[in-house]
Amino acid sequence: MTAKKRIGPLFTDLYELTMAASYHGHQISSAATFSLFVRNYPPGRNYFVAAGLEDVMKELEAFSFSDVELAYLESTGQFKDNFISFLSGLRFSGEVHAMPEGTVFFPGEPVLEITAPIIEAQLLETFLLNKIGFASMIASKSARCIHAAQGRPLIDFSLRRTQEQDAGMMVARSTFMTGFEATSNVLAGKIYDIPVSGTMAHSYVTAFNSEEEAFRAYSRTFPENSIFLIDTFDTLEGARRAATVALEMKQKGKTIVGVRIDSGDMVDLSLKVRGIFDAAGLAEVKIFASGGFDEYKIAQTILQGARIDAFGVGTKVGVSADAPYLNVIYKMVRFNGRDVRKLSPGKATLAGAKQVFRCLDTDGRFREDAIGLRDDHIENARPLLEKVMENGKCIKSPPPLKVIREKFKQEFSRLPEDIKSISEHKIYPVHLSKRLQKTQEGL
Amino acid sequence: MTAKKRIGPLFTDLYELTMAASYHGHQISSAATFSLFVRNYPPGRNYFVAAGLEDVMKELEAFSFSDVELAYLESTGQFKDNFISFLSGLRFSGEVHAMPEGTVFFPGEPVLEITAPIIEAQLLETFLLNKIGFASMIASKSARCIHAAQGRPLIDFSLRRTQEQDAGMMVARSTFMTGFEATSNVLAGKIYDIPVSGTMAHSYVTAFNSEEEAFRAYSRTFPENSIFLIDTFDTLEGARRAATVALEMKQKGKTIVGVRIDSGDMVDLSLKVRGIFDAAGLAEVKIFASGGFDEYKIAQTILQGARIDAFGVGTKVGVSADAPYLNVIYKMVRFNGRDVRKLSPGKATLAGAKQVFRCLDTDGRFREDAIGLRDDHIENARPLLEKVMENGKCIKSPPPLKVIREKFKQEFSRLPEDIKSISEHKIYPVHLSKRLQKTQEGL
Numbered sequence: 109m110t111a112k113k114r115i116g117p118l119f120t121d122l123y124e125l126t127m128a129a130s131y132h133g134h135q136i137s138s139a140a141t142f143s144l145f146v147r148n149y150p151p152g153r154n155y156f157v158a159a160g161l162e163d164v165m166k167e168l169e170a171f172s173f174s175d176v177e178l179a180y181l182e183s184t185g186q187f188k189d190n191f192i193s194f195l196s197g198l199r200f201s202g203e204v205h206a207m208p209e210g211t212v213f214f215p216g217e218p219v220l221e222i223t224a225p226i227i228e229a230q231l232l233e234t235f236l237l238n239k240i241g242f243a244s245m246i247a248s249k250s251a252r253c254i255h256a257a258q259g260r261p262l263i264d265f266s267l268r269r270t271q272e273q274d275a276g277m278m279v280a281r282s283t284f285m286t287g288f289e290a291t292s293n294v295l296a297g298k299i300y301d302i303p304v305s306g307t308m309a310h311s312y313v314t315a316f317n318s319e320e321e322a323f324r325a326y327s328r329t330f331p332e333n334s335i336f337l338i339d340t341f342d343t344l345e346g347a348r349r350a351a352t353v354a355l356e357m358k359q360k361g362k363t364i365v366g367v368r369i370d371s372g373d374m375v376d377l378s379l380k381v382r383g384i385f386d387a388a389g390l391a392e393v394k395i396f397a398s399g400g401f402d403e404y405k406i407a408q409t410i411l412q413g414a415r416i417d418a419f420g421v422g423t424k425v426g427v428s429a430d431a432p433y434l435n436v437i438y439k440m441v442r443f444n445g446r447d448v449r450k451l452s453p454g455k456a457t458l459a460g461a462k463q464v465f466r467c468l469d470t471d472g473r474f475r476e477d478a479i480g481l482r483d484d485h486i487e488n489a490r491p492l493l494e495k496v497m498e499n500g501k502c503i504k505s506p507p508p509l510k511v512i513r514e515k516f517k518q519e520f521s522r523l524p525e526d527i528k529s530i531s532e533h534k535i536y537p538v539h540l541s542k543r544l545q546k547t548q549e550g551l
Numbered sequence: 552m553t554a555k556k557r558i559g560p561l562f563t564d565l566y567e568l569t570m571a572a573s574y575h576g577h578q579i580s581s582a583a584t585f586s587l588f589v590r591n592y593p594p595g596r597n598y599f600v601a602a603g604l605e606d607v608m609k610e611l612e613a614f615s616f617s618d619v620e621l622a623y624l625e626s627t628g629q630f631k632d633n634f635i636s637f638l639s640g641l642r643f644s645g646e647v648h649a650m651p652e653g654t655v656f657f658p659g660e661p662v663l664e665i666t667a668p669i670i671e672a673q674l675l676e677t678f679l680l681n682k683i684g685f686a687s688m689i690a691s692k693s694a695r696c697i698h699a700a701q702g703r704p705l706i707d708f709s710l711r712r713t714q715e716q717d718a719g720m721m722v723a724r725s726t727f728m729t730g731f732e733a734t735s736n737v738l739a740g741k742i743y744d745i746p747v748s749g750t751m752a753h754s755y756v757t758a759f760n761s762e763e764e765a766f767r768a769y770s771r772t773f774p775e776n777s778i779f780l781i782d783t784f785d786t787l788e789g790a791r792r793a794a795t796v797a798l799e800m801k802q803k804g805k806t807i808v809g810v811r812i813d814s815g816d817m818v819d820l821s822l823k824v825r826g827i828f829d830a831a832g833l834a835e836v837k838i839f840a841s842g843g844f845d846e847y848k849i850a851q852t853i854l855q856g857a858r859i860d861a862f863g864v865g866t867k868v869g870v871s872a873d874a875p876y877l878n879v880i881y882k883m884v885r886f887n888g889r890d891v892r893k894l895s896p897g898k899a900t901l902a903g904a905k906q907v908f909r910c911l912d913t914d915g916r917f918r919e920d921a922i923g924l925r926d927d928h929i930e931n932a933r934p935l936l937e938k939v940m941e942n943g944k945c946i947k948s949p950p951p952l953k954v955i956r957e958k959f960k961q962e963f964s965r966l967p968e969d970i971k972s973i974s975e976h977k978i979y980p981v982h983l984s985k986r987l988q989k990t991q992e993g994l
Contacts, residue, residue: 121735122749130772180741237711268680271714292564298623306565311883329573432875440754448757
């Protein structure tokens with residue numbers, strides 16, 4: 109699943125293959141550079157977080173058509189034998205420049221550029237957009253939640269409502285990468301080595317004759333690790349019953365981790381539930397909340413004084429509900445030694461292979477970015493794109509997820525506070541280098 | 552991918568497993584019935600279309616833990632040896648009642664009910680919600696597009712922006728099931744036997760020295776099947792160049808299929824482009840449009856008089872952008888011989904194993920539905936849930952996709968026109984049977 113499985117070259121739009129057939133038929137095989145970037149800000153976003161590169165590198169290194177895949181293409185009747193035979197020997201031989209995962213970026217900035225014989229570079233389009241687009245969209249949404257939670261732990265609960273399976277895996281990865289503590293997704297725990305978390309659903313409580321009996325039974329099975337769900341019937345009654353069982357456990361030297369509230373007025377309920385536990389001498393019992401949380405509801409709940417120790421964050425983050433797609437595009441910017449671009453209304457692109465330069469303030473904060481030509485040199489600025497593949501092979505190993513997570517934390521602390529806002533649209537300054545501008549005028 | 556690959560029992564929330572461990576520890580193993588339904592209408596929806604059942608049946612029949620999966624669970628340190636050993640022998644042994652794919656349904660109506668020993672039924676929750684929820688959400692969005700297009704062909708172009716890979720596969724399946732003509736997704740074409748479609752991107756045009764040269768080159772490769780993309784530089788100029796090449800082809804007895812417009816004012820451009828081709832004696836050349844289409848933009852474009860013969864429909868349908876998740880839930884409604892429910896504020900559920908009855912008008916139109924107990928009998932009404940699995944085995948083969956597609960077309964023609972509206976929220980009448988109501992009062 110995701111990281112481990114081969115996706116294969118048929119995961120593509122047909123036109124990538126018909127264009128390839130036409131290039132092949134006309135012996136067009138020069139090198140092309142394609143640039144992948146997000147065109148504009150979706151509603152409510154001030155920045156993005158790059159993700160998905162590890163899967164990209166694995167897939168590109170393994171790129172090849174199997175016999176079964178070639179047989180299918182042949183069966184469509186659209187392709188000539190000599191093209192099918194060309195595809196059978198095709199491997200990715202190009203070079204990839206990319207922002208490392210966890211890099212903060214902005215619209216118009218290339219996250220990834222591929223230079224390869226035009227057919228290879230073209231065939232990868234659909235896969236690259238799908239992979240980098242979704243992983244980065246969720247990382248961006250997740251970073252907003254981390255900011256809103258002001259240090260309170262967040263746990264990914266999204267799996268049941270993500271858009272199919274792979275999405276659920278990538279959500280667990282992108283949210284952990286940007287600072288979530290754990291996921292409920294067991295398979296993601298296994299594949300990505302992310303801590304897994306979860307205790308009980310309402311069905312568990314209703315399977316027993318009483319709520320108290322359910323809590324007691326659960327605490328016998330998991331004496332070290334119980335979180336009771338207290339809103340199946342009445343949240344405050346549930347809290348009192350949980351306190352009763354917690355006190356019984358205390359007598360045996362055990363302590364429950366906490367309780368979870370999944371519905372109702374979170375501010376009011378959390379304060380009252382806190383009161384019940386504090387009055388019972390159970391100040392150590394934590395309050396978890398879940399149910400419709402995203403950055404907005406987290407921020408509002410905290411602002412209104414809720415006593416919530418950790419949030420389960422699900423659906424709205426798992427599908428990035430307020431901005432469920434990024435306008436991520438992949439455009440040819442150089443071909444056969446000349447810079448190229450399209451001029452379609454509202455969709456014009458900048459020609460030339462590029463680099464993104466980040467200028468820092470003296471205190472290390474991000475001040476502004478410049479998009480330049482690949483071989484531009486800009487004083488006191490850090491280039492963000494690194495060469496990660498050459499001749500079709502990875503030349504840098506993808507870092508472990510926990511290392512990316514640590515690096516993101518550093519990066520994010522350098523992003524100006526106003527850009528981190530979840531309520532106001534603030535534009536981070538990005539300009540074009542003089543040489544890049546000149547290149548466009550010359551076309 | 553999707554239909555073909557095993558997903559496996561670790562694709563689940565951890566709490567399904569901790570609850571299972573607790574049931575196992577307390578020797579709780581009675582049969583439970585769980586009911587899967589959509590809680591409410593998302594914005595702008597009047598109905599849903601059931602999808603995803605074929606994958607569900609395959610996965611349930613194959614349900615088992617591999618040694619590697621068990622080893623991972625053991626490594627978490629949360630589970631006792633005798634539970635792991637219990638899991639190693641676990642298979643799905645229950646029964647499944649479900650609405651056939653392509654059935655129109657409404658909030659509160661169970662789409663699927665599972666009766667099985669409680670641990671089995673519980674462990675399936677996350678997978679079922681994920682699978683049925685997404686497939687049905689896209690089928691519902693897609694049906695709205697079909698309605699808006701008033702018979703004009705639609706083609707799925709969403710793959711590059713779906714939320715990861717599996718989603719792209721399911722979008723191709725759900726859109727074809729509800730009436731799309733084809734998909735750009737080559738892998739979906741292979742796996743689901745859906746017609747694949749696509750010709751060229753802007754990059755193809757910019758790879759040549761001129762637009763005209765690009766069109767000519769493409770027509771040489773695909774003399775029977777060319778659609779020229781005409782908006783790379785200027786749409787009307789592009790149309791004239793396409794007409795020039797189309798006339799050259801006509802002299803050789805060939806004809807281009809059409810042209811595609813991907814940006815700009817679709818109404819104005821389509822009328823002008825139509826004029827250019829008609830004036831050139833090329834009335835047979837079709838106009839395809841793509842770029843941000845969903846049911847709203849399709850309807851508006853047609854209303855304003857655009858001359859568009861077919862639509863490429865992408866991102867906004869592929870992620871169901873205006874309603875990117877369904878509140879799909881899976882609740883225990885019966886356990887150990889008694890009906891059960893939860894009362895959480897705003898999230899109360901109805902106890903009891905159920906059936907949905909559809910009452911038709913004399914002309915065959917849907918008049919109203921009744922949600923009843925499983926063994927209710929309602930005069931002149933068609934029960935919608937069918938038993939599809941028994942003792943863990945499929946007792947009905949899933950029909951071929953093309954058969955579901957045909958069946959949906961029939962069903963959809965019987966849905967009242969006002970419920971099909973994409974602009975007005977109209978509520979289809981659904982009531983509870985007397986016996987079901989009585990059951991709730993008795994609890």
